[in-house]
Amino acid sequence: MNTKELAVAIDGPAAAGKSTVAKLVASELAYIYIDTGAMYRALTLKVLREQIPPDDDQAISDLLAKTDMQLEQGDSGQHVLMDGEDVTEAIRSEYVTNNVSHVAKHASVRKEMVQRQRELANKRSVVMDGRDIGTHVIPDAEVKIFLKASVEERAKRRYDENVKKGFTADFEKLKEEIEQRDQIDSKREVAPLVKANDAIELDTTDLTINQVAASVLEEVSKVLETRRDG
Numbered sequence: 294m295n296t297k298e299l300a301v302a303i304d305g306p307a308a309a310g311k312s313t314v315a316k317l318v319a320s321e322l323a324y325i326y327i328d329t330g331a332m333y334r335a336l337t338l339k340v341l342r343e344q345i346p347p348d349d350d351q352a353i354s355d356l357l358a359k360t361d362m363q364l365e366q367g368d369s370g371q372h373v374l375m376d377g378e379d380v381t382e383a384i385r386s387e388y389v390t391n392n393v394s395h396v397a398k399h400a401s402v403r404k405e406m407v408q409r410q411r412e413l414a415n416k417r418s419v420v421m422d423g424r425d426i427g428t429h430v431i432p433d434a435e436v437k438i439f440l441k442a443s444v445e446e447r448a449k450r451r452y453d454e455n456v457k458k459g460f461t462a463d464f465e466k467l468k469e470e471i472e473q474r475d476q477i478d479s480k481r482e483v484a485p486l487v488k489a490n491d492a493i494e495l496d497t498t499d500l501t502i503n504q505v506a507a508s509v510l511e512e513v514s515k516v517l518e519t520r521r522d523g
C-alpha cells in the first residue's frame with residue numbers, strides 16, 4: 294500500500310469545519326496540511342497594511358509577485374510566514390476576514406496563488422483545504438470532499454470559537470458576515486466556491502468533528518483499497 298501518492302481536497306463554505314478536519318486527517322495519514330485560505334488571508338493583510346484598495350487587481354497582483362509566503366509546521370500547529378514575519382494570528386482578524394473575499398476574487402491573483410498551491414501539492418501526500426481545490430487546484434485529487442453545514446450552525450461554531458479566544462462576538466453580525474463572504478466566494482467569475490462533480494458532499498451540521506474526520510478517512514481507505522485490488 295502506498296499512501297504517499299494521494300491528494301485529499303477539502304472544500305466548502307466558511308466555518309464548515311474544513312481546516313479542523315483537514316488537520317486531523319493530515320495528522321492521521323502523516324500527510325502535509327496546506328491551508329490555502331491562509332495564503333489569501335496573508336495577501337489581504339499586506340494589501341490592507343499598504344492601503345491598496347481591495348478592488349485594485351493590478352496593484353494587488355504586483356504586490357503578490359513580490360510577496361513570499363511559507364506554511365511551516367511548528368510544535369503548536371501550522372505557522373504562516375509572510376516575507377519572514379509570523380502572521381498566523383494577524384490573518385485571523387475581523388478586518389482581514391471581511392476583506393479577504395474581495396482580494397481573492399481577482400483572476401490575476403488566483404492564477405498566481407493556484408500556481409504556488411500546485412507546486413506545494415506536487416508531491417502528493419497532501420490534504421489541502423479551500424474553495425477551489427477539487428475544481429481547480431488539484432482537479433485530479435484522488436479524494437474530494439465538500440463540507441457543508443447550515444449557516445446557523447456555522448455561525449454558532451465561529452461564535453463559540455471567538456468566545457473561547459476571549460473575543461466579544463455578536464452572533465447575528467457573525468452570521469451576516471459569513472453569508473456575505475459565501476455569497477462573494479460563490480458568485481465570483483473565476484473559480485467560484487462550488488462542489489466538484491466528483492466530490493463527496495458531507496453535511497456536518499449534526500456531526501461531531503471526529504465523525505467528519507472518520508468519514509473522510511473512510512473515503513481515503515476506499516481509494517487505497519481499490520488501488521490495492523487493482
Ligand SMILES: Nc1ncnc2c1ncn2[C@@H]1O[C@H](COP(=O)(O)OP(=O)(O)O)[C@@H](O)[C@H]1O
Binds near residue numbers: 306308314451497503
Ligand atoms: N463537525 C463539527 N462540529 C462542531 N464544531 C465543529 C465541527 N467542525 C468544526 N467545528 C468548529 O467550528 C469552527 C470552525 O471550523 P474550521 O475548521 O475553522 O472551519 P473552516 O476551515 O471551514 O472555516 C472551529 O472552532 C471548529 O472547532
Ligand SMILES: Nc1ccn([C@@H]2O[C@H](COP(=O)(O)OP(=O)(O)O)[C@@H](O)[C@H]2O)c(=O)n1
Binds near residue numbers: 331395474
Ligand atoms: N482556495 C481558496 C481558499 C480561500 N479563498 C478565499 O479566502 C477566504 C478565507 O478562506 P479561509 O479558508 O481562511 O476561511 P474560513 O472558512 O476559515 O473562514 C475565503 O472566504 C475565500 O474568499 C479562496 O478564494 N480560495
